Amino acid sequence: MKIAIITGAAQGIGRRTAEVLAAAGFELLLMDMQACTATLAAVRAAGGEAEEVLGDISDEGVVERAVEVVRSRWGRVDVLVNNAGISFIAPAEAVDGKAFLRVLQVNLLAPFLLAKAFGAMMLEQKSGSIVNVASIAGLVGIADRSAYNASKHGLIGLTRTLAAEWGGRGVRCNAVCPGWVKTEMDVADQAGGGYNDADIEGVNPMGRFASPEDIARAILFLAEPEQSGFVNGHALAVDGGWTTDGSWQSLRMRKR
Secondary structure, three states: OEEEEEEOOOHHHHHHHHHHHHHOOEEEEEEOOOOHHHHHHHHHHOOOOOOEOOOOOOOOOHHHHHHHHHHOOOOOOOOEEEEEOOOOOHHHHOOOOOHHHHHHHHHHHHHHHHHHHHHHHHHHHHHEEEEEEEEEEOOOOOOHHHHHHHHHHHHHHHHHHHHHHHHOEEEEEEEEOOOOOOOHHHHHHHOOOOOHHHHHHOOOOOOOEHHHEEEHHHHHHHHHHHHOOOOOOEEEEEEEOOHHOOHHHHHHHOOO
């Protein structure tokens, strides 16, 4: 029996990751601010087992409650997927400290609190895998996303630090860095008018968005020691080549 915790599990990448891990034989603890009704139904319909813990994961009390549930039901944990995150789009000069801090709380502090709590269980077991869902915004700069970019750069730094600290004790830590993914978050961001589908498809060498499936499969790869047992401290870009393409736009489009 393998046990995984997934944050942000109610929709998008988190929901698809839950379905993929359940199909691979994991039992799941799902965490989110909103009820994971659809995810729970999908997992159980496929014959999987799951529980949910709802609340703000930047609250240490919520994290402690999740640990209690895992200890009482399963007594172990094999994988932590730190997927939950929030977006914030605004020019840097217009971002106030409260808004900036909230992005850091959800996107960086919460993954640390969860890694600390569940990592302690993994260290007791001398085995486990932490997969942090960062972003290509943690690898490059993207305008109008100062708080988001800072949080994702920080998450990659945290990933590498935990890998260095815990790798010798049996606990691996890696990051997945998606390009733009077609999810509910993208729909909400596009509603602000800052970009559209053509902007993303035009700049991506593969000419499309990532899908939740693309990211979920990368998470499964990093989660499974049979597949990635000597991969530790890596930031895996799942972006269709976005961050490798230095072409100008007319040159890029001539290669389609």
